[in-house]
Amino acid sequence: MSSPDPVSRRSDAERNRARVLDAARDALETADDVSMAEIARRAGVGMATLYRNFPDRRALLDTLYREEVDAVCAAADLAGGDAGGGFFVWVARFAEFVRGKRLIAAELLQHTGREDPVFGGSRDRVLVAARPLLVAAQADGSVRAGLSIEQVLDLVVSVLRIAQDAAYVDPILAAALDGLRVPSEVAD
Amino acid sequence: MSSPDPVSRRSDAERNRARVLDAARDALETADDVSMAEIARRAGVGMATLYRNFPDRRALLDTLYREEVDAVCAAADLAGGDAGGGFFVWVARFAEFVRGKRLIAAELLQHTGREDPVFGGSRDRVLVAARPLLVAAQADGSVRAGLSIEQVLDLVVSVLRIAQDAAYVDPILAAALDGLRVPSEVAD
Numbered sequence: 506m507s508s509p510d511p512v513s514r515r516s517d518a519e520r521n522r523a524r525v526l527d528a529a530r531d532a533l534e535t536a537d538d539v540s541m542a543e544i545a546r547r548a549g550v551g552m553a554t555l556y557r558n559f560p561d562r563r564a565l566l567d568t569l570y571r572e573e574v575d576a577v578c579a580a581a582d583l584a585g586g587d588a589g590g591g592f593f594v595w596v597a598r599f600a601e602f603v604r605g606k607r608l609i610a611a612e613l614l615q616h617t618g619r620e621d622p623v624f625g626g627s628r629d630r631v632l633v634a635a636r637p638l639l640v641a642a643q644a645d646g647s648v649r650a651g652l653s654i655e656q657v658l659d660l661v662v663s664v665l666r667i668a669q670d671a672a673y674v675d676p677i678l679a680a681a682l683d684g685l686r687v688p689s690e691v692a693d
Numbered sequence: 694m695s696s697p698d699p700v701s702r703r704s705d706a707e708r709n710r711a712r713v714l715d716a717a718r719d720a721l722e723t724a725d726d727v728s729m730a731e732i733a734r735r736a737g738v739g740m741a742t743l744y745r746n747f748p749d750r751r752a753l754l755d756t757l758y759r760e761e762v763d764a765v766c767a768a769a770d771l772a773g774g775d776a777g778g779g780f781f782v783w784v785a786r787f788a789e790f791v792r793g794k795r796l797i798a799a800e801l802l803q804h805t806g807r808e809d810p811v812f813g814g815s816r817d818r819v820l821v822a823a824r825p826l827l828v829a830a831q832a833d834g835s836v837r838a839g840l841s842i843e844q845v846l847d848l849v850v851s852v853l854r855i856a857q858d859a860a861y862v863d864p865i866l867a868a869a870l871d872g873l874r875v876p877s878e879v880a881d
Contacts, residue, residue: 649871651864660865663851676839677848683837684872 522558524548526572529565534605541565574627577602581634585641592642595635596661596682603665631658648685657685710746712736714760717753722793729753762815765790769822773829780830783823784849784870791853819846836873845873 528548532539541562545555559565580598584591635654642648664678716736720727729750733743747753768786772779823842830836852866 649868652868656861656865659855659857660852660869663855664848666854667847667851669847673844677844680837680840680872680875681848681869682872683875684868684870687868687871687875 518558521548521550521554525550525555525558525565526569529569533569570627573602573605574630578630578634581631581638584638590647592638592648593682595638596657599631599635599658600661600665600678603662604671646688649688652685660685706746709736709738709742713738713743713746713753714757718757721757758815761790761793762818766818766822769819769826772826778835780826780836781870783826784845787819787823787846788849788853788866791850792859834876837876840873848873 525544525548529539529544532544532547541555542552544565545552548555559568577599581595584595584598632654635658639648639652639654639657643650660681661678664681665674667674667677713732713736717727717732720732720735729743730740732753733740736743747756765787769783772783772786820842823846827836827840827842827845831838848869849866852862852869855862855865
């Protein structure tokens, strides 16, 4: 048999990389101490393939985290056409990101500390992507004036830090987000 | 001269104790590393008097913290006559307690860990005192149904943990509390 041509070799490599990322993403949703060997096993690739793509655990976590941030920013761009409604749809997506990626984020924090550019840069990217949504929602009156996008996202993140399960936290988050709809001039 | 009678000796002792507590409370509002010597100096009492009242720093912090909790619980009892309005007045008082006593609480936590009875017991006392206020406010429709007093207080505490100044955090807290007024059935 002849060896595969360069194009199919490349798509094999891309497929393997995607399988590693999928396996790592799934594994990290439920546990934060998954080994590289376990990730390779779940992805069905050898250790050589795993380490060719991601030289260490930190590199794999960085990539996963960046991909999630890309998806959250892309969702903000998509929601942009719908002003107020789009804002709340996107905030729900952001909350899902914060909740699901907490283990990745927590482990990256151990590696890096808060001032790491992965984090600082991601926060800025999310803020830049989401700001137009908030501005549009405030302009059409579906979100109260007087809050910045930083304040809105800090509200969501702080509620999601409550160390309880979703059945406990979700109604708190729902109430807090409903508060964004209330005009700040009139309290009741 | 004759020595003071027992009654005035006792009231001297009580006055000294109160002066120490006042000085410690003031000092701890702005800094968490105030020494016992500095507290004695500010209170205008000698070290012997200070240590007769509070054998160590931990004992002084415990007393301060318990007094603050007493005051928060008493405020809930006072607010009880006014259903919905009373609830929001008391929540504002609770937020002030959480904000002002953060330094005391943070230092006590270093001494004790989260499972310490000072903390566990205080949380329960506050919950018991505040629960009737929330129930009354939910019954008269001024607070949405479906949230427990634990969830309401966790919302307040989580927002106040945002590591920014009051000018940044206060509008977030105001929005979150306005969310409590919105019926949970109707979002907008």
